[in-house]
Amino acid sequence: MSAASRKSPRDATGRNAVKLAEENAELLAERAGQISTLNPMPEVVFKDDEPEDADGVLKVGSTTRRLRVNTDLEDIVVGQGNYFTFLRGREYTVPAHVYDHLEEKGYVYH
Secondary structure (H helix, E strand, O other), X not given: OOOOOOXXXXXXXXXXXXXXXXXXXXXXXXXXXXXXXXXXXOOOOOOOOOOEOOOOOEOOOOOEEEEEEOOOEEEEEOOOOOEEEEOOOOXXXXXXXXXXXXXXXXXXXX
């Protein structure tokens, strides 16, 4: 062992790591380049019965939604730095997360 790779007698974890690396050198050389994960990789599942557009593109979900509010909302903040003013009776196109927030609070007119 070189002077640079010597571990302090108080460094039990470091000494144990060096010892295990030396004992398993062959196994480590065989497995070099492989990817290991703590959790298994997720499987991609394709379903044939999912709706497709006319040109064969799968629709995942719209990023915008249309809504009308049931009361006037002035200078509300949804998220960080996103200010909105909504007037009752008018129709708006908003990001999906804004629609979900207003729906949760009971402000979306049905």
